[in-house]
Amino acid sequence: MSTENFAEFVALVRGSRPLVHCITNYVTVNDCANALLAVGGAPVMADDVREAARIASISNAVVLNIGTLNRRTIRSMFVAGKRAMRLGIPAVLDPVGAGASGLRTDTALRLAGKIPFAVIRGNVSEIKTLHGGNGNTRGVDAADDGAPSGSPEAIASTAALARSLSRGTGAIVVVTGAIDIISDGTRSFAVRNGHPAMARITGSGCMLSAIVGAFVGAAKQAGRAENLTDAAVAAVASMGIAGERAATDLDTLASLGLPSGTGSFRARIIDRLALMDEETFSREARIERLA
Amino acid sequence: MSTENFAEFVALVRGSRPLVHCITNYVTVNDCANALLAVGGAPVMADDVREAARIASISNAVVLNIGTLNRRTIRSMFVAGKRAMRLGIPAVLDPVGAGASGLRTDTALRLAGKIPFAVIRGNVSEIKTLHGGNGNTRGVDAADDGAPSGSPEAIASTAALARSLSRGTGAIVVVTGAIDIISDGTRSFAVRNGHPAMARITGSGCMLSAIVGAFVGAAKQAGRAENLTDAAVAAVASMGIAGERAATDLDTLASLGLPSGTGSFRARIIDRLALMDEETFSREARIERLA
Amino acid sequence: MSTENFAEFVALVRGSRPLVHCITNYVTVNDCANALLAVGGAPVMADDVREAARIASISNAVVLNIGTLNRRTIRSMFVAGKRAMRLGIPAVLDPVGAGASGLRTDTALRLAGKIPFAVIRGNVSEIKTLHGGNGNTRGVDAADDGAPSGSPEAIASTAALARSLSRGTGAIVVVTGAIDIISDGTRSFAVRNGHPAMARITGSGCMLSAIVGAFVGAAKQAGRAENLTDAAVAAVASMGIAGERAATDLDTLASLGLPSGTGSFRARIIDRLALMDEETFSREARIERLA
Numbered sequence: 001m002s003t004e005n006f007a008e009f010v011a012l013v014r015g016s017r018p019l020v021h022c023i024t025n026y027v028t029v030n031d032c033a034n035a036l037l038a039v040g041g042a043p044v045m046a047d048d049v050r051e052a053a054r055i056a057s058i059s060n061a062v063v064l065n066i067g068t069l070n071r072r073t074i075r076s077m078f079v080a081g082k083r084a085m086r087l088g089i090p091a092v093l094d095p096v097g098a099g100a101s102g103l104r105t106d107t108a109l110r111l112a113g114k115i116p117f118a119v120i121r122g123n124v125s126e127i128k129t130l131h132g133g134n135g136n137t138r139g140v141d142a143a144d145d146g147a148p149s150g151s152p153e154a155i156a157s158t159a160a161l162a163r164s165l166s167r168g169t170g171a172i173v174v175v176t177g178a179i180d181i182i183s184d185g186t187r188s189f190a191v192r193n194g195h196p197a198m199a200r201i202t203g204s205g206c207m208l209s210a211i212v213g214a215f216v217g218a219a220k221q222a223g224r225a226e227n228l229t230d231a232a233v234a235a236v237a238s239m240g241i242a243g244e245r246a247a248t249d250l251d252t253l254a255s256l257g258l259p260s261g262t263g264s265f266r267a268r269i270i271d272r273l274a275l276m277d278e279e280t281f282s283r284e285a286r287i288e289r290l291a
Numbered sequence: 292m293s294t295e296n297f298a299e300f301v302a303l304v305r306g307s308r309p310l311v312h313c314i315t316n317y318v319t320v321n322d323c324a325n326a327l328l329a330v331g332g333a334p335v336m337a338d339d340v341r342e343a344a345r346i347a348s349i350s351n352a353v354v355l356n357i358g359t360l361n362r363r364t365i366r367s368m369f370v371a372g373k374r375a376m377r378l379g380i381p382a383v384l385d386p387v388g389a390g391a392s393g394l395r396t397d398t399a400l401r402l403a404g405k406i407p408f409a410v411i412r413g414n415v416s417e418i419k420t421l422h423g424g425n426g427n428t429r430g431v432d433a434a435d436d437g438a439p440s441g442s443p444e445a446i447a448s449t450a451a452l453a454r455s456l457s458r459g460t461g462a463i464v465v466v467t468g469a470i471d472i473i474s475d476g477t478r479s480f481a482v483r484n485g486h487p488a489m490a491r492i493t494g495s496g497c498m499l500s501a502i503v504g505a506f507v508g509a510a511k512q513a514g515r516a517e518n519l520t521d522a523a524v525a526a527v528a529s530m531g532i533a534g535e536r537a538a539t540d541l542d543t544l545a546s547l548g549l550p551s552g553t554g555s556f557r558a559r560i561i562d563r564l565a566l567m568d569e570e571t572f573s574r575e576a577r578i579e580r581l582a
Numbered sequence: 583m584s585t586e587n588f589a590e591f592v593a594l595v596r597g598s599r600p601l602v603h604c605i606t607n608y609v610t611v612n613d614c615a616n617a618l619l620a621v622g623g624a625p626v627m628a629d630d631v632r633e634a635a636r637i638a639s640i641s642n643a644v645v646l647n648i649g650t651l652n653r654r655t656i657r658s659m660f661v662a663g664k665r666a667m668r669l670g671i672p673a674v675l676d677p678v679g680a681g682a683s684g685l686r687t688d689t690a691l692r693l694a695g696k697i698p699f700a701v702i703r704g705n706v707s708e709i710k711t712l713h714g715g716n717g718n719t720r721g722v723d724a725a726d727d728g729a730p731s732g733s734p735e736a737i738a739s740t741a742a743l744a745r746s747l748s749r750g751t752g753a754i755v756v757v758t759g760a761i762d763i764i765s766d767g768t769r770s771f772a773v774r775n776g777h778p779a780m781a782r783i784t785g786s787g788c789m790l791s792a793i794v795g796a797f798v799g800a801a802k803q804a805g806r807a808e809n810l811t812d813a814a815v816a817a818v819a820s821m822g823i824a825g826e827r828a829a830t831d832l833d834t835l836a837s838l839g840l841p842s843g844t845g846s847f848r849a850r851i852i853d854r855l856a857l858m859d860e861e862t863f864s865r866e867a868r869i870e871r872l873a
Binding site: 026033 | 316317318319321322358359360361362388391392393394395491492493494547548549550551552553554555557558
Binding site for chain 3: 025026027028030031067068069070071097100101102103104200201202203256257258259260261262263264266267
């Protein structure tokens with residue numbers, strides 16, 4: 001399908017510099033901040049309960065990531081999320097590791113129950129856990145799905161899951177994997193960008209959740225509240241394209257005598273997010289509207 | 292002006308390996324540690340109140356950065372700062388995001404009120420907030436200053452601000468921006484190094500505050516307490532030169548078929564700090580004594 | 583000596599993808615996660631006391647690193663360590679900075695006293711502190727040992743220390759330095775891999791402790807509980823080889839017009855861990871059985 005209506009969000013983020021308030025894990029927080037800056041947003045990380053509401057109120061989006069949750073930061077997540085809700089600021093939930101422990105599952109479910117998230121992004125295990133099924137999460141990683149990854153059956157099944165969770169929560173649901181699925185309950189999309197190496201670094205998912213915040217925040221700020229799904233799709237495709245191009249960069253490095261792995265890949269993904277423009281996006285994005 | 296008397300601090304840090312105790316945010320803490328090691332210092336990050344005084348007491352400098360402050364770490368900052376004060380160990384304040392929330396503004400003002408910092412480093416918004424004005428901080432980013440950035444008017448106005456805060460607090464004040472201003476209340480300097488790309492990664496400011504700690508710590512340790520301002524200027528110029536050279540490296544990368552952005556820039560800044568020597572510094576530093 | 587029986591652990595980790603539960607410091611946590619992924623493991627960072635036991639119970643190894651310890655995470659370390667003990671899951675202790683503060687020394691000693699660690703890894707100061715001597719730790723860095731680093735006397739003295747601590751605790755003891763020493767109380771090894779640049783980045787030691795967890799976790803999972811020492815030696819040599827090859831990569835970068843320092847070195851170490859295979863390991867490892 002034409003990718004132009006998605007590509008414009010790449011420029012919109014750069015033009016409006018959305019401030020994104022993240023309460024996120026300390027493993028990938030630096031990558032999230034640099035990814036936000038790379039796409040043209042501005043990060044603010046603030047997790048003390050005494051400033052969570054205030055920082056949320058001056059931001060264009062709030063991203064809540066439970067990767068290294070604890071009692072203190074969970075409380076701040078509720079405060080920031082509720083303030084965002086009250087002010088109409090889009091909030092994003094990344095339920096990292098939901099299914100791996102009762103604490104994660106309960107916290108993710110409670111957050112999703114109390115806060116009308118604009119977007120929920122997770123891997124298939126995490127999304128299944130939120131949906132009430134058994135996600136069979138192994139650590140913070142995606143569990144095997146049964147159907148061969150990327151097969152039409154797997155896509156249809158993941159899209160049905162996303163659609164159902166979206167209808168249940170009102171959130172746009174993004175399920176990332178070999179093929180990424182986005183659904184707002186009415187419209188569903190498959191994004192066929194990305195590269196397997198993205199699963200071999202920490203932070204691909206967290207960075208995506210952060211930049212989804214920037215994209216939907218910029219769309220909302222621009223008065224395009226009805227286009228948040230397109231904005232989320234654009235964020236997902238941007239991340240995937242950056243991963244593909246970063247993988248190509250590793251080939252270039254190898255040809256220069258520098259065989260490379262995940263250390264360089266991580267830096268090159270952020271490079272490629274920083275270099276993303278509408279032209280690159282329009283040419284490279286592989287977005288499919290699902291029936 | 293001649294840069295040789297500043298360049299010697301580059302060698303002094305490498306020769307004396309100052310231990311720098313940082314209580315800092317979890318977003319850029321890894322960059323701060325690696326920047327400290329790159330210039331020849333040694334980092335120690337310790338934020339539990341039961342060891343804050345002890346670790347401060349064995350360090351050559353203490354750096355307090357409120358980027359992700361919380362009740363627990365704020366308390367440790369006071370303990371570490373007071374111990375440093377009692378032992379004559381120079382302390383540096385980085386009031387990240389002062390002005391963006393009451394918690395940040397109050398904490399920064401309370402810290403500055405209780406601890407005789409050797410150096411306070413922030414962007415113009417943060418420094419204005421500390422000065423009692425309205426910094427109009429947007430998230431943790433610098434707000435627009437009115438006067439065109441880098442114009443003689445803007446420099447004069449920022450220098451007046453730095454001088455005034457320095458006289459009020461007794462600290463050397465470093466205001467970073469397109470042009471960096473340093474004042475100790477008597478002497479003021481402008482440093483015309485640096486590169487716009489530094490604002491597109493997280494951590495440029497935090498890394499600078501950390502290495503300012505290393506530079507003033509090494510100067511103090513060497514019995515040069517009267518030269519802390521020169522040491523701070525040398526740290527500021529080192530960071531700016533590293534940014535410039537890292538930006539040039541991106542051109543080299545592009546010529547090799549690797550168009551690069553902020554991911555590579557971040558690594559190259561640390562590379563260029565690690566490669567800094569007196570000769571490079573003397574050749575590249577653009578330091579101006581202000582009237 | 584022949585390195586083939588060690589090399590097989592490189593493949594074993596890749597083949598079994600051990601889940602490694604880390605309660606670790608926020609300075610190098612991202613490096614630890616990426617190092618684990620690079621060698622073929624899977625990281626899960628979880629430090630809330632309400633999930634520490636659960637996450638430990640689904641993991642193949644638990645790594646406890648006191649680099650930025652605090653009251654909350656210390657409690658979780660005991661909970662995770664005890665659960666690991668009860669389930670026969672190998673646990674690794676990294677006593678970062680033991681000797682630098684009473685809090686660190688006491689916590690390291692209490693952990694070592696309560697939990698039968700499979701492996702304890704530290705620099706010579708930290709290991710001396712655990713052994714009851716005075717490690718003379720300076721910050722979180724290794725103190726000078728007296729004997730010239732790498733001399734036969736220094737190796738013999740460090741091996742005696744490791745052997746003694748191993749006999750006292752039942753843990754395999756890894757002492758890293760210019761030459762790395764591993765002892766299980768009966769057998770002792772010296773590993774002559776590594777590069778001085780590894781001491782100029784933060785995280786070399788933490789990353790090693792994390793991947794030691796992956797190696798011993800994979801060995802245990804494969805029913806090779808009697809080979810944990812060989813697995814630990816293989817992890818140590820892997821890290822050293824990665825450091826050597828990363829240093830060579832800096833020469834390649836310089837020849838391309840990109841003189842490099844610690845920023846690139848850090849990324850290249852992870853690259854080289856990701857590229858490690860049995861063939862490279864067998865060719866490059868320099869492992870010596872000590873008398």
